[in-house]
Amino acid sequence: MALRLSRASGAPPALLIGGAIVALLLLIAASAQLIAPFPYDQMHVRARFAPPSLHYLAGTDEYGRDVFSRLLIGSQLSLVLGVVATLVSLGLGVPLGLFAGYRRGFADEAIMRALDVMMSFPPILLVLLILVVSPPSLLKTALAIGVLFAPPIARVTRSVTLDLMGEGFIEAARARGEHALYILLRELLPNIWPVLMVEASLRVVFAILLGAVLSFLGFGVQPPAADWGLMISNGRAFVTIAPWIAMAPGIAMSLSVIGISLLGDGLRDLLDPRLRGQR
């Protein structure tokens, strides 16, 4: 169906399938509290390790908590983590990249070399170092990942800025005597936006995956939160007797990530005319 729709509308199929998955994910996250059959931390002591059934759609875990309800609530945590981390990296990276590309010269050189140094550290070690020094939390994980992802955003912003600086409309704005801030915000930023959208969708995916690894290792979101990575980590011990505890959040996470990356790829195909017709 998506294929026929895409032929009719001219939009890439990846965009439609990805968009549909992401829309569903957003809908679930927005209404999780309403549609969850049970509170995410309610323990049904007599129904521990209950297999999936009509009553417990995805079974129950070692405390008798309903896995399906926890899945729904967990979608909120994953999205918050992905979006907050990406916003932080955009908030740090875009101004840096714009400034470096606009000023060039020494400021550019200094900023880019500092970012090079930052990017030469193994990413997971930096995040672990940040997280281990104080008690972990969802927001702190998101912040740490956001800081980590700022350098690549700054690089992309800078390279597009450098390209645009030679364009006629920038020269025109300069000749009109516009203020630097005006050129940065009103002339450059709107033209960088499409590239940033694609980059941001990629970063959301990486942030969700990295956040999941961190909670899986025990340094991210803490119990009893219904975080997907944490649920997989808890379910690991019971994977032979109650595989649904780990499999359900794993499948939910994989589907979400596939949806967001498809959306990102679709956006790139749509926004980058050079790639059109290549796939």
Place this chain on the structure above:
Amino acid sequence: MALYALQRLGAVVLILVIMSVLVFLATHALPANTAALILGQYSTPETQVALAHKLGLDLPLTVQYARWALAMLHGDFGQSLVMERPVAPMLFDALSRSAVLSLAAMVVVATLGPALGVIAAVRRGGWPDHLAAVFAYVGISVPEFFWGLVLILAFASTLRWLPASGAAEPGAGLGATIAHLILPVITLTFALLAHVSRLTRSSMLEVLDSMYVKAARARGLPERRVILRHALRNALLPTITVLAQDFGFLIGGIVAVETVFAYPGLGRLLIFSLQRQDLPLMQAAILVLTAVYCLANLAADLLYGVVNPRIRYGASVE
């Protein structure tokens, strides 16, 4: 080239120094009290202060850092607080096990990745191409630790073909060693394979469209020869860099995968030290991982310069 390599080596040293300062500061910001950890739960505040004094823990931070860094440079990585054994041999064992794991994964990726990419490019639009695309999406989107669990569930608990966790005992023979490696290697390989095969596919497509491939075809060379001799050699250039860069990615993957499979490598040692707040072990593990990561990236860049004569480092690039 030599000058460039030296410069880059200098950068690696600089990064290691920065990382050592970061690690040192971070471990000192930790709530863990080294003296209390060593003496155990029945120690008194007085004995803790006495031991802290004996270990030099009451000296200024700069002096402590200098002592620590100097000892590290002499190969003295200190004593693990939890295991009460010197860190260096433990670290060496773990590092060699991780090296076996990651090298095995690299070999698989380096052979299968380009092969899949070439098949997808040559059969572009056909079912092998679509299958490879789906495979790539799944490979990149599914978190490694979850793959690991799925594989354990399928091949260890259900089919009972392979061991679920751990590494083979030192004298257990080649068969047992390989059996313990199969599942972790597949897990580590998955995301990288997707990455490498996609990249090979796109650079192969670009090359297949180039004039010299068209010229080779026009000369009437057999298609097989055109693809393997003319196209592939050039299409592999970007793949080689990415392969080497992915080695860094492997280090991130290794931490999660070694935890899932309880494989006693460097990643698991790092997580253990972080969980137990074993400061000397933590510091040494992080520094060794950083060094391996930086050197792998350096090797990647140098290798690219060697295989691609169009790139000459050290000369003006502007």
